Amino acid sequence: MKTVLKTNIKFNQVSSRYYRPGTEIELASLTRYEKVPTNVLESADEGAREAALDVARVINDCVKLKGRCVIGFGAGKYVLKVYDELVKLYFADKVSFTDVVAFNLGELSKTDDEELSLHRCISEHLYSKVDIDPSHVHAINPLAASENTHDQCKAYEREIIEAGGLDLVLCDLNNDGSIAFNEPGSARSSACRLMLLSSESRARVAETLQSDNAPKTAITLGMGNILAARRIICVAWEEDSAGALYNTIEGKMTDVVPASFLQVNDDVRIFADLDAASRLTRISYPWKVTSCEWDNHLIRRAIVWLCAQTGKPILKLTNEDYNDYGLSELVALYDSAYNVNIKIFNDLQHTITGWPGGKPNADDTYRPEREKPYPKRVLIFSPHPDDMVVSMGGTVRRLVQQGHEVSIALQTDADVAVSDEDLLRCVLLADRLTKRFEPGSDFTFINNTLDRLTQSITTSGDDADMRYFKGSIMLSEAMMACRLMGVPWKNVYDLRMPFYVNDSHGQGKLSEEDVAVIQDLILKVKPHQIFFDNDLVDPYGTHVRATGAVMHALANLKDEDFMRDCRVWMYRGQWGQWDVANIEMAVPMSPEEFAEKRAAILMYHSQIHDAPFRSTADGKLPWQRSIERNRDLAEAYQHLGLATYEAIEAFVQYKV
Numbered sequence: 001m002k003t004v005l006k007t008n009i010k011f012n013q014v015s016s017r018y019y020r021p022g023t024e025i026e027l028a029s030l031t032r033y034e035k036v037p038t039n040v041l042e043s044a045d046e047g048a049r050e051a052a053l054d055v056a057r058v059i060n061d062c063v064k065l066k067g068r069c070v071i072g073f074g075a076g077k078y079v080l081k082v083y084d085e086l087v088k089l090y091f092a093d094k095v096s097f098t099d100v101v102a103f104n105l106g107e108l109s110k111t112d113d114e115e116l117s118l119h120r121c122i123s124e125h126l127y128s129k130v131d132i133d134p135s136h137v138h139a140i141n142p143l144a145a146s147e148n149t150h151d152q153c154k155a156y157e158r159e160i161i162e163a164g165g166l167d168l169v170l171c172d173l174n175n176d177g178s179i180a181f182n183e184p185g186s187a188r189s190s191a192c193r194l195m196l197l198s199s200e201s202r203a204r205v206a207e208t209l210q211s212d213n214a215p216k217t218a219i220t221l222g223m224g225n226i227l228a229a230r231r232i233i234c235v236a237w238e239e240d241s242a243g244a245l246y247n248t249i250e251g252k253m254t255d256v257v258p259a260s261f262l263q264v265n266d267d268v269r270i271f272a273d274l275d276a277a278s279r280l281t282r283i284s285y286p287w288k289v290t291s292c293e294w295d296n297h298l299i300r301r302a303i304v305w306l307c308a309q310t311g312k313p314i315l316k317l318t319n320e321d322y323n324d325y326g327l328s329e330l331v332a333l334y335d336s337a338y339n340v341n342i343k344i345f346n347d348l349q350h351t352i353t354g355w356p357g358g359k360p361n362a363d364d365t366y367r368p369e370r371e372k373p374y375p376k377r378v379l380i381f382s383p384h385p386d387d388m389v390v391s392m393g394g395t396v397r398r399l400v401q402q403g404h405e406v407s408i409a410l411q412t413d414a415d416v417a418v419s420d421e422d423l424l425r426c427v428l429l430a431d432r433l434t435k436r437f438e439p440g441s442d443f444t445f446i447n448n449t450l451d452r453l454t455q456s457i458t459t460s461g462d463d464a465d466m467r468y469f470k471g472s473i474m475l476s477e478a479m480m481a482c483r484l485m486g487v488p489w490k491n492v493y494d495l496r497m498p499f500y501v502n503d504s505h506g507q508g509k510l511s512e513e514d515v516a517v518i519q520d521l522i523l524k525v526k527p528h529q530i531f532f533d534n535d536l537v538d539p540y541g542t543h544v545r546a547t548g549a550v551m552h553a554l555a556n557l558k559d560e561d562f563m564r565d566c567r568v569w570m571y572r573g574q575w576g577q578w579d580v581a582n583i584e585m586a587v588p589m590s591p592e593e594f595a596e597k598r599a600a601i602l603m604y605h606s607q608i609h610d611a612p613f614r615s616t617a618d619g620k621l622p623w624q625r626s627i628e629r630n631r632d633l634a635e636a637y638q639h640l641g642l643a644t645y646e647a648i649e650a651f652v653q654y655k656v
Contacts, residue, residue: 032289201218378530
């Protein structure tokens with residue numbers, strides 16, 4: 001079962017001509033800003049197949065030429081898809097690994113935990129499934145004493161040299177611009193060494209290995225070692241790679257983005273899906289490199305971009321502005337800048353509504369939501385208990401105030417996001433209350449928990465009682481937030497989705513059982529409106545799985561009578577924001593309404609300061625970033641010449 005269904009947003013916006021040109025001349029024109037050859041595919045699955053075919057070709061050519069192929073293998077989550085495709089090619093007799101000599105690009109250090117081994121990860125996906133000679137597989141010893149690390153790194157480099165050097169490096173591009181464990185700041189000539197990992201890298205490793213934690217250090221081949229390879233194949237999937245991929249391919253070489261050093265290697269090929277490639281010039285701003293197939297979305301994107309370039313609002317753009325910035329096609333198409341300006345201004349103006357559920361007894365021709373039925377039954381899915389508040393709390397409150405019947409579906413209890421300190425605080429309260437009202441009672445769980453936490457014994461993800469207690473903290477905070485927004489507690493559903501509950505790290509595989517949970521609730525509520533999360537760059541995977549379950553359920557129910565009268569909206573906030581060119585409904589907030597949203601967020605006491613694996617690279621928590629995004633979006637609308645608001649929440653319609 002696929003983790004998540006494609007939303008079709010990008011496919012509806014991007015002509016295949018921009019990433020699959022018909023001729024070499026067209027390709028040269030489209031890629032004029034790109035400094036590294038890049039294949040853009042529609043999906044990660046297609047990209048992984050193409051990358052695997054390229055790897056197989058290199059192996060076959062090398063073996064034919066010199067009898068063996070020396071490869072450096074990475075262990076990031078993106079490259080694992082390529083390994084799965086290589087295994088398929090092996091069983092199809094398209095490639096053999098008998099003459100392959102393998103060197104792992106890196107390994108976590110100072111751990112004897114087999115679960116925290118990148119070598120184990122690669123073995124499970126590749127080495128154990130193909131005909132590679134185990135004696136040809138070289139891995140870094142994670143238990144090397146710190147004083148011997150330098151010697152071990154030099155010895156590892158000598159092994160590569162003695163094998164004839166790397167014919168190929170197969171790696172993935174991390175969302176911070178690193179390759180292997182070459183963190184930002186790594187020099188172009190850096191060698192094999194011990195690296196201190198950032199919190200972002202540790203979170204990424206923890207997700208890949210499905211672990212609660214990851215060591216703070218790792219040993220990695222340096223950029224100098226990687227760039228010395230005769231060929232490099234690098235893969236990047238998903239939207240959270242977009243910024244790093246753009247900087248790698250079109251940016252300047254800098255140690256802030258170590259992957260940008262790939263520009264100096266003469267034989268590099270990057271494979272990316274459309275999500276990862278979304279910021280490349282040929283995808284995002286095709287008018288800069290070719291004539292365009294203009295549609296409403298692309299015109300809107302072009303005008304928003306032109307306003308940013310000129311510093312003008314939409315209605316002040318002139319024919320000269322269009323000509324100076326390469327958009328004369330639009331002037332020719334619409335006869336004048338004025339006609340284009342009015343069209344896009346009206347399009348954006350019509351996205352703004354103070355009635356997210358539709359305004360009764362009003363002409364809804366140009367409104368994002370329809371007037372009838374009124375009131376509507378509204379069902380909002382929230383991957384974690386705080387997502388619906390952080391991402392669309394102002395809209396939830398507005399829907400309640402305008403008389404709609406709002407139901408909230410909490411897909412997980414987010415126990416792993418609650419710290420031991422918050423658990424201790426609540427257990428101390430429970431202990432005090434029980435001693436007051438139930439003297440002499442034997443509350444074993446409370447006593448045992450107090451003993452463990454006061455002795456600083458970290459709680460385990462395998463402890464069902466601990467997880468339940470932590471999850472209950474988040475759920476109770478969600479209930480208080482719902483109370484503040486006016487949602488009745490009877491309309492709050494604790495779904496406890498199996499993929500989350502049945503895995504100690506909350507990262508189990510999505511199953512039909514998860515989809516059934518969502519379907520049953522939709523059938524029970526029979527909503528006229530559904531809102532669900534589309535923050536798919538969540539580094540911990542919960543949003544991807546929770547959203548995947550909703551999309552599968554919607555696909556299964558699309559022919560139900562009530563679904564024909566149901567409009568589905570996607571929200572973002574915790575990890576990203578919709579581009580102005582994509583937004584189809586913008587719900588503004590006044591200063592007072594924005595303050596109410598913030599008050600609802602602050603009901604989540606366990607999340608307002610710090611929480612395990614939650615801080616972003618700049619030290620801000622996701623909810624703080626979401627607050628900033630709401631303000632930034634309001635400013636973006638203002639700069640385009642539209643009305644001024646304190647903040648805006650945004651939505652894109654999902655076509656079932």
